[in-house]
Amino acid sequence: LVNSGEITSSVSQIDISLDTSNYKFFRLYFNGINMSADGNMEGRGSFTSTGTYSGAANYAINTVKKYPTGFDTNTYGGQSQSIWFLSHNVGGATHESWNAIIDIQPVAADADAMPIITMQTAYRDSGGAYVANFGNGMWQVPGDTMNGFRLFPSSGTLDGGKYWLWGMK
Numbered sequence: 508l509v510n511s512g513e514i515t516s517s518v519s520q521i522d523i524s525l526d527t528s529n530y531k532f533f534r535l536y537f538n539g540i541n542m543s544a545d546g547n548m549e550g551r552g553s554f555t556s557t558g559t560y561s562g563a564a565n566y567a568i569n570t571v572k573k574y575p576t577g578f579d580t581n582t583y584g585g586q587s588q589s590i591w592f593l594s595h596n597v598g599g600a601t602h603e604s605w606n607a608i609i610d611i612q613p614v615a616a617d618a619d620a621m622p623i624i625t626m627q628t629a630y631r632d633s634g635g636a637y638v639a640n641f642g643n644g645m646w647q648v649p650g651d652t653m654n655g656f657r658l659f660p661s662s663g664t665l666d667g668g669k670y671w672l673w674g675m676k
Contacts, residue, residue, distance in 0.1 A: 509530065509672045509674040512670050514668050517664040517666050521658045522656075522657050525654050527652055529674065530674030531676060532611065532674070534609070534611075535656065535672050536673075537609075540604055540606070541604050541667040542603075542663050543666050544662045544664075545597070546596075546661040547594060547597065547660070547661040549590040550656060552591075552655060552657070554648065554654070555652045556651045560657045563589065566587075566590060566591050567587070568583075568644035570593070570594075570595075570642040571583075574638055581595075583640075584644070586647070591624065594628045595632075596632045597633070598634075602631065603630065604630065604667075607628040609624055609626045609656070610624065610626075615649060619650070622651060623643060623646075624645075625643045
C-alpha cells in the first residue's frame with residue numbers, strides 16, 4: 508500500500524502521486540465516490556514531458572458501457588482527447604456512488620511505447636440503472652513517464668468516498 512485517502516468534504520479533484528522510482532506498476536481502487544451532481548467521471552495524468560496534469564489533446568481512451576440488459580452502442584472517448592473518459596452519466600445522489608479499479612503502467616518500456624491505464628468501473632447512473640464501464644487508455648506521447656493520476660467529475664464536486672493506491676516493484 509503506497510497511499511490511501513478519504514474524501515470527507517467537497518473537493519474538485521483527487522490528485523495521486525505515482526512514485527515511479529520505486530514502483531513499476533500501480534493498482535488504484537476507488538470505492539463509494541459520490542458526486543454532487545450528475546456527470547461523467549474523468550481522469551488526467553501528470554507526465555514528465557509536461558511537468559503537470561496535462562489538458563493537452565494527447566489522451567486516447569476506449570470505453571465500453573454495459574447495462575444488465577446489454578451494451579450501450581455509443582462511442583465514449585477516442586483518440587486525441589483532453590481527458591481520459593472513465594464513466595458516462597454517473598448519478599449525483601448518495602446511493603449512486605462510483606467504484607473503480609484502475610491499473611497503471613506509468614513508464615514506457617522503450618522510446619516507442621506509451622504509458623497506459625486499464626479500468627473497470629461499477630456505478631448507478633442518474634436514471635437508476637446499474638452500469639459497468641471498462642476499457643483502456645494511453646498517453647499518446649511515446650517514451651514519456653506518468654507520475655500522477657487526477658480523478659475529477661465533469662460537473663460538480665466529489666463529496667465522499669475512499670481510494671487506495673498499491674505499487675508493484
